[in-house]
Amino acid sequence: MTSALSVDRLEVIFDRFRALKGVSLDVLSGESFGLVGESGSGKSTLLRAIAGLAPAASGSITVNGKRLGARRDKAFYREVQMVFQDPYGSLHPRQTVDRLLQEPLAIHGFADGEKRIQRALDEVGLGTGFRFRYSHQLSGGQRQRVAIARALILEPSILLLDEPTSALDASVQAEVLNLLEEIRRRRNLTFLMVSHDLAIITHMCERLMVMQNGEAVEHLTADDLVRRHVTKDYTRNLLRASEGFVRV
Amino acid sequence: MSTLLEVDDLRVTFPTRTGLIEAVRGVSFSLGRERLGIVGESGSGKSQTGRAIMGLTPTQAEVTANKLAFDGIDLLAAPPRDRRALRGKRIAMILQDPKYSLDPVMSIGRQIVETLRTHEKAGKAEARDRALAMLEAVQIRDPARVFDLHPHEVSGGMGQRAMIAMMLIAGPEMMIADEPTSALDVTVQLDVLGILDKLVSERGMGLIFISHDLRLVSSFCDRVIVMYAGKVVEQLAASELGRAQHPYTRGLLNCMPKIGADRHPLPVLDRKPEWAA
Numbered sequence: 001m002t003s004a005l006s007v008d009r010l011e012v013i014f015d016r017f018r019a020l021k022g023v024s025l026d027v028l029s030g031e032s033f034g035l036v037g038e039s040g041s042g043k044s045t046l047l048r049a050i051a052g053l054a055p056a057a058s059g060s061i062t063v064n065g066k067r068l069g070a071r072r073d074k075a076f077y078r079e080v081q082m083v084f085q086d087p088y089g090s091l092h093p094r095q096t097v098d099r100l101l102q103e104p105l106a107i108h109g110f111a112d113g114e115k116r117i118q119r120a121l122d123e124v125g126l127g128t129g130f131r132f133r134y135s136h137q138l139s140g141g142q143r144q145r146v147a148i149a150r151a152l153i154l155e156p157s158i159l160l161l162d163e164p165t166s167a168l169d170a171s172v173q174a175e176v177l178n179l180l181e182e183i184r185r186r187r188n189l190t191f192l193m194v195s196h197d198l199a200i201i202t203h204m205c206e207r208l209m210v211m212q213n214g215e216a217v218e219h220l221t222a223d224d225l226v227r228r229h230v231t232k233d234y235t236r237n238l239l240r241a242s243e244g245f246v247r248v
Numbered sequence: 249m250s251t252l253l254e255v256d257d258l259r260v261t262f263p264t265r266t267g268l269i270e271a272v273r274g275v276s277f278s279l280g281r282e283r284l285g286i287v288g289e290s291g292s293g294k295s296q297t298g299r300a301i302m303g304l305t306p307t308q309a310e311v312t313a314n315k316l317a318f319d320g321i322d323l324l325a326a327p328p329r330d331r332r333a334l335r336g337k338r339i340a341m342i343l344q345d346p347k348y349s350l351d352p353v354m355s356i357g358r359q360i361v362e363t364l365r366t367h368e369k370a371g372k373a374e375a376r377d378r379a380l381a382m383l384e385a386v387q388i389r390d391p392a393r394v395f396d397l398h399p400h401e402v403s404g405g406m407g408q409r410a411m412i413a414m415m416l417i418a419g420p421e422m423m424i425a426d427e428p429t430s431a432l433d434v435t436v437q438l439d440v441l442g443i444l445d446k447l448v449s450e451r452g453m454g455l456i457f458i459s460h461d462l463r464l465v466s467s468f469c470d471r472v473i474v475m476y477a478g479k480v481v482e483q484l485a486a487s488e489l490g491r492a493q494h495p496y497t498r499g500l501l502n503c504m505p506k507i508g509a510d511r512h513p514l515p516v517l518d519r520k521p522e523w524a525a
Contacts, residue, residue: 038433039404140290169289169460171517174503178513196434203505203514226508241434242507244467245441 002065004029004158004190005050005080010059012042012049012214019045021214022059029064029157032184032191034205034222036198036238042214043194044085047160050192051082063158074108081151085163087143091135097121097146098131104154120149124179141172145179152183159184161193165200177204198242202226210235252422252454253279253301256315260296260305271296271309273478279422283448283455285465285486287500288475294458297475298424301456302341303331318422337367340415342444344427346407350399357383357395360414367418382413386443405436409443416447422454430459441468462489462500474500477524496523 005027012020020042027033035043048054050061052072061068063079084090092100101120105113118128124145135143144164151159164180165173181204184191195201201208202222210217210232218232230236240246260272272293277284288294300311303323316323318339323331343349351359360379364370370378376395383391386409399407408428415423428444429437445468448455459465465472466486474482474497482494492498499517 038435170462170500171289171503174505174514174516177505178516181512197505199505199507202507203511237435239507241438244463245438245445246467247445 002029003027003062004031004064005192006062007046007050008060008062010046010049010061011057012045012054013057019054019214020049023211023214023216024059025209025216025219027158027190027192029190030188031207032193032205034201034208035192035194035211036196036201036208037211037217038196038238040213041211043211044162045214046211047082047162047192047194051080051160052076077104077156078108078154079156080158080160081154081156082160082162083144083147083151083164086167087135087140087147088167090147091143093135096132096134097126097138100135100146101150101153104150108154110154116153120153123152123183124149139172140168141175144168144176148176148179148183152187155187156189158190158192161191163195164193166195166197173200180204198225198238210238251278251280252319254315254317255297255301256313258297258300258313258316259311260293260300261310261312262306263308263310271478272300275475275478275480277473277480277483279454279456281452281454282471283445283457283469285457285459285469285472286475287459287462287465287472289460289500291477292475293478294460294475295426298341298426298456298458302339302424303335304341333367336363336415336420337418338420339422339424340418340420342408342411342415342423342425342428345431346399346404346411347431350407350411352399355396355398356402356410360395360410360417363414364417378417379413382417383410385416385447386410386413387439388413403436404432405440408432408440412440412444412447416451419451420453422456423448424456424458426458427460428457429464430461437464462497463504479524481523494523495520 003026007023007025009022009024010020011022023046035046037043045054049056098117101117102113105116110116121128121131126142126145165176168176183189193204202225205222207221209219212234217234220230224230256276258272258275259270262269262271275297286294286297299305305311313324357379360382361375364375364378380391380395383394388394388406388409429440432440457465457469466489469486472484472486473480476496482492482497484492502515503517505514
């Protein structure tokens with residue numbers, strides 16, 4: 001299998017703070033890869049650096065065999081799209097769903113916008129009834145579906161997911177996770193997904209990387225986690241924390 | 249077991265442009281010196297229940313109940329001055345996010361001292377000593393340093409510990425914790441819960457733990473109330489959670505991904521209109 005996305009010794013420095021300290025990873029085409037860690041571990045920064053939203057100080061990022069420069073071109077955004085954590089913050093409050101979905105189409109010069117918007121809304125299970133609503137008229141789960149529709153409308157091959165369900169209720173989270181899995185299967189997408197929740201990552205991803213303080217702690221497969229085959233204490237702590245409170 | 253709090257048919261109603269919205273619709277329970285969890289999704293009325301007990305319901309809303317009594321005091325009939333005396337002194341509340349619920353322009357130490365001196369006669373030096381001791385009790389390593397820090401200078405976990413210290417310093421008998429760990433990292437969550445657990449059991453306090461996380465609540469509390477659409481749909485001992493009867497409770501438990509359970513797709517909740525009836 002070919003690699004869809006590879007990151008080699010990537011450094012991100014904000015002022016003097018090293019947010020990412022030489023992180024490398026390789027995501028195969030069609031694979032779902034997870035990033036786990038606590039806040040400040042650099043998992044979101046890694047995602048943002050790939051999307052071009054955080055400056056890379058050194059190292060390289062390669063997407064579908066093409067090495068990225070400092071600036072991303074339009075072709076890059078046709079291949080790679082991102083879904084953000086907070087659907088309350090990532091949708092324009094004064095634009096209707098229709099307007100939100102038209103923007104990427106206009107930027108990339110698609111002519112068949114009408115058809116694409118309808119298909120994207122159908123695909124995320126919203127239907128055209130939602131097309132002319134504002135985001136404040138939608139629930140959290142519906143908003144996240146709109147954000148996913150916006151990412152899918154350009155038919156990218158790679159989706160970057162930054163805690164896509166952490167702002168949602170558990171039952172709504174299940175619906176959105178199911179939706180993401182179904183879309184991945186149908187379109188053969190590559191996922192790079194960030195979460196602080198090990199259970200979500202083992203559910204969604206085949207392989208994962210545990211991060212702490214801007215560094216990779218260890219690379220694991222979801223299977224390793226299920227069998228508790230972890231070597232680092234930090235990962236063990238995360239595993240223990242995911243099992244809930246234990247009275248001593 | 250002595251009863252600390254009695255709630256019978258509690259209702260909280262908000263007037264809106266489109267009519268009355270009942271956020272809490274007839275909630276009844278009683279609390280002794282135990283840990284009670286209230287679980288539900290957003291909009292289920294769990295936070296409004298906690299706020300009504302605390303007396304923090306917005307003024308435009310109406311709170312009614314057959315009985316809402318803390319240690320024999322009728323909370324709904326009590327004049328505002330009596331309720332102020334209770335709030336912070338005998339009933340305390342921990343809020344979700346220390347970033348927003350601590351005063352950003354006051355040092356952590358001063359906020360704790362303020363709570364203490366509002367409710368007790370304590371000299372400056374004594375108040376400071378007790379605040380430092382309390383910071384130590386919530387496992388803050390260098391209390392003297394943290395005392396002088398402002399909320400933006402500490403991490404989320406540290407801020408939440410400071411809030412716990414602030415709430416415990418007046419020695420309350422009942423504590424309402426509204427999502428006390430949801431804004432924290434999973435690893436820090438357990439530390440904070442451990443501290444809360446220890447202090448609650450040492451002091452024999454009653455605790456109401458409000459959360460959306462059914463699994464966390466069941467591992468922490470003695471008893472769990474499950475709320476849906478402003479109503480209690482099920483009450484059960486935390487250890488009996490596996491034998492929950494109501495489809496909503498079962499659905500909530502089922503829909504979370506578990507490590508080692510290979511379920512694709514995840515079961516989703518099939519909401520029935522009669523649950524809200």
